[in-house]
Amino acid sequence: MKGYWHKEWEQGRRFILKIKPGRRLKESLSQFVAERGIKYAVITSAVGSVSQVHLRGIKAGARLPITEARMNQHRIEGPLELVGLEGNLVPDESGQIDCHLHILVAKSSGEVLGGHLFDAEVFASCEIILSEALVAGIERHPSKSGGVPTIFIQEGEDRP
Amino acid sequence: MKGYWHKEWEQGRRFILKIKPGRRLKESLSQFVAERGIKYAVITSAVGSVSQVHLRGIKAGARLPITEARMNQHRIEGPLELVGLEGNLVPDESGQIDCHLHILVAKSSGEVLGGHLFDAEVFASCEIILSEALVAGIERHPSKSGGVPTIFIQEGEDRP
Amino acid sequence: MKGYWHKEWEQGRRFILKIKPGRRLKESLSQFVAERGIKYAVITSAVGSVSQVHLRGIKAGARLPITEARMNQHRIEGPLELVGLEGNLVPDESGQIDCHLHILVAKSSGEVLGGHLFDAEVFASCEIILSEALVAGIERHPSKSGGVPTIFIQEGEDRP
Numbered sequence: 001m002k003g004y005w006h007k008e009w010e011q012g013r014r015f016i017l018k019i020k021p022g023r024r025l026k027e028s029l030s031q032f033v034a035e036r037g038i039k040y041a042v043i044t045s046a047v048g049s050v051s052q053v054h055l056r057g058i059k060a061g062a063r064l065p066i067t068e069a070r071m072n073q074h075r076i077e078g079p080l081e082l083v084g085l086e087g088n089l090v091p092d093e094s095g096q097i098d099c100h101l102h103i104l105v106a107k108s109s110g111e112v113l114g115g116h117l118f119d120a121e122v123f124a125s126c127e128i129i130l131s132e133a134l135v136a137g138i139e140r141h142p143s144k145s146g147g148v149p150t151i152f153i154q155e156g157e158d159r160p
Numbered sequence: 161m162k163g164y165w166h167k168e169w170e171q172g173r174r175f176i177l178k179i180k181p182g183r184r185l186k187e188s189l190s191q192f193v194a195e196r197g198i199k200y201a202v203i204t205s206a207v208g209s210v211s212q213v214h215l216r217g218i219k220a221g222a223r224l225p226i227t228e229a230r231m232n233q234h235r236i237e238g239p240l241e242l243v244g245l246e247g248n249l250v251p252d253e254s255g256q257i258d259c260h261l262h263i264l265v266a267k268s269s270g271e272v273l274g275g276h277l278f279d280a281e282v283f284a285s286c287e288i289i290l291s292e293a294l295v296a297g298i299e300r301h302p303s304k305s306g307g308v309p310t311i312f313i314q315e316g317e318d319r320p
Numbered sequence: 321m322k323g324y325w326h327k328e329w330e331q332g333r334r335f336i337l338k339i340k341p342g343r344r345l346k347e348s349l350s351q352f353v354a355e356r357g358i359k360y361a362v363i364t365s366a367v368g369s370v371s372q373v374h375l376r377g378i379k380a381g382a383r384l385p386i387t388e389a390r391m392n393q394h395r396i397e398g399p400l401e402l403v404g405l406e407g408n409l410v411p412d413e414s415g416q417i418d419c420h421l422h423i424l425v426a427k428s429s430g431e432v433l434g435g436h437l438f439d440a441e442v443f444a445s446c447e448i449i450l451s452e453a454l455v456a457g458i459e460r461h462p463s464k465s466g467g468v469p470t471i472f473i474q475e476g477e478d479r480p
Contacts, residue, residue, distance in 0.1 A: 002195075003188035006177045016408075016458065017326045018473055021384065021466065028323035035322075042205050042289050044451075045362050047407050047422045049378055049386070057268035058209055058239045058283070064181065066209070066284055072268040079378045083422045083434040084244050084264070084404050087207050088176075088287060100287070102207045102243045104264065104272060104404070104424065108377035108392040110433040112424060114243040114266040123378070124386055124466035127408060127420070129362050131204075138176065146181065146284035153178055162355075163348035166337045202365050202449050217428035218369055218399045218443070224341065226369070226444055232428040244404050244424070247367050248336075248447060260447070262367045262403045264424065264432060273430040274403040291364075298336065306341065306444035313338055 005153040009040070012132030019126040025050065026099050026119045029128070033089055033097050040133040043101070046085035048126030051078035053105055055115035065147025076113060079123040080105035083112060090140045090151055098140045098149065165313040169200070172292030179286040185210065185245075186259050186279045189288070193249055193257050200293040203261070206245035208286030211238035213265055215275035225307025236273060239283040240265035243272060250300045250311055258300045258309065325473040329360070332452030339446040345370065346419050346439045349448070353409055353417050360453040363421070366405035368446030371398035373425055375435035385467025396433060399443040400425035403432060410460045410471055418460045418469065 015036075019028045033041060053076040062070035084104030092098045104114040137154035175196070179188045193201060213236040222230035244264030252258045264274040297314035335356070339348045353361060373396040382390035404424030412418045424434040457474035 002191070003183035004177050004179045004192055006175050006192065009174050009176060011171075011174060011331075014329050014331060014453070015326050016329060016453075016455070016471070016473065017324050018471055019324045023323035031322070032324055032326065044204065044364065045406050045408060047420055055270065057241055057266050057270055059268040060238065060240075062239055064284060072270075074270045076270070078380060079382055080380075081377055081422060081435045083424055084406060086205050086244060088205060088289065100207055102241060102266075104243055104434065106375075106377050106422075106434040108379040110375065110377055110392075110394045110396070110435055112272040112432040112434045113270040114264065114272045115241045115270055124384060124468055125463065125470040127471055129408065133174070133176075135176070143285065148284055150285040151176070151178055151287055153176065162351070163343035164337050164339045164352055166335050166352065169334050169336060171331075171334060204364065215426075215430065217401055217426050217430055219428040220398060220400075222399055224444060232430075234430045236430070246365050246404060248365060248449065260367055262401060262426075264403055272432040274424065274426040274432045275401045275430055293334070293336075295336070303445065308444055310445040311336070311338055311447055313336065 005155055007135060007138060007153050009133045009135035012134045015130045017128045017130060019122045021122050021124060023122050024119050025122060029099055038132050039091055040135050041089040042131050042133060043085055043087050044131050045129040046082060048082045049079050049123035050082045050105060050120040051123045053078060053120040054118040055103060057115040064145060067147055080107060082126060090138055092140045165315055167295060167298060167313050169293045169295035172294045175290045177288045177290060179282045181282050181284060183282050184279050185282060189259055198292050199251055200295050201249040202291050202293060203245055203247050204291050205289040206242060208242045209239050209283035210242045210265060210280040211283045213238060213280040214278040215263060217275040224305060227307055240267055242286060250298055252300045325475055327455060327458060327473050329453045329455035332454045335450045337448045337450060339442045341442050341444060343442050344439050345442060349419055358452050359411055360455050361409040362451050362453060363405055363407050364451050365449040366402060368402045369399050369443035370402045370425060370440040371443045373398060373440040374438040375423060377435040385465060387467055400427055402446060410458055412460045
């Protein structure tokens with residue numbers, strides 16, 4: 001049996017974004033995709049600095065589904081270097097574009113912290129390369145077995 | 161003298177993959193590229209959660225070539241947030257597609273661990289964006305001077 | 321008010337680069353883009369190992385602008401696994417291509433360090449996937465309010 005679901009997609013527009021200092025990262029990304037009519041997108045690259053980072057990790061030994069009690073939330077005041085931002089933007093059941101982002105930040109000691117991103121504020125600058133994907137039949141839904149929202153891929157035709 | 165070897169490549173197909181909970185990450189990727197007839201590919205993005213992570217680091221002060229005695233292996237039970245997955249898929253001498261992947265995972269404390277990935281198991285979900293590359297004349301071979309397998313690029317013509 | 325500046329760009333050439341052991345990472349990238357006539361580029365992926373890593377972090381509690389006194393510099397001898405390299409290459413005011421890179425490296429303990437990259441030396445190998453961007457009206461300048469060089473995007477027309 002296959003260990004995965006998959007779908008082929010076509011490349012849409014490509015953008016460079018500079019989010020303004022003091023702005024919320026996810027909020028600004030959501031504003032951008034709404035204004036440009038983007039439904040699906042991927043973060044290709046991100047560099048900059050952030051503060052007020054709110055993130056989450058999963059507790060060691062936790063089982064599925066991931067519940068609130070099986071996570072730890074952290075609020076890191078910073079500022080910190082933004083050293084990684086991975087994720088995709090996919091619509092939920094209501095058609096609202098949902099950003100699923102994981103973040104990596106570095107302290108002045110060089111130590112790196114990371115996890116599932118709730119949100120963060122841009123400090124000096126944040127330069128993001130975003131790629132639009134032209135595809136259909138992919139949605140983010142809460143997963144009963146997983147406990148967290150995850151993408152569901154409607155397989156069948158390979159080309160969008 | 162040039163400090164690098166290089167080759168231009170053409171973009172092939174683009175895929176979104178969701179690897180199923182409980183599946184091995186590298187094994188599933190290998191199964192996918194075999195089934196789709198992909199020879200060369202790059203990981204563009206990955207988010208999710210993993211457990212049973214088996215990775216490797218190089219000991220401080222080590223010299224080339226990298227030998228077993230100059231590495232440390234770790235097995236982290238997790239689960240952990242998958243906060244980074246970088247790498248490429250390139251055929252080896254026998255034509256077998258070899259995944260060279262480095263992983264970054266976050267503990268519930270926010271602390272991040274990482275290294276060369278042997279393999280990991282998908283926990284709740286793993287969403288990967290994969291880009292196929294159309295190219296020839298690149299192979300992964302064990303490097304005598306480096307000690308580890310690395311890509312060898314046959315330069316000469318720039319366009320595939 | 322918009323929380324961002326943005327610009328659409330077109331995809332140029334795509335390259336795979338293998339930087340030679342003992343070479344400086346940023347120096348080799350700069351040499352490559354100069355020789356190929358690349359003005360704008362993005363790091364899509366990077367795996368390998370490095371030593372002599374010189375990086376910088378921002379001190380907790382620091383305010384804008386980011387000054388020398390508000391940063392900590394680190395020199396890590398290594399070798400270390402290169403587990404992340406994010407960034408873009410954009411010309412400065414004189415037309416010189418400037419690499420803005422953030423790096424993530426893993427120690428043999430699995431612990432990850434990172435920050436703004438000054439430079440690093442390639443250890444066994446460094447495999448980089450680089451995408452050229454065809455665009456105009458983007459430059460890197462020192463930012464008075466931010467304290468560090470950052471990209472400035474000339475908005476107005478959406479298509480390059």
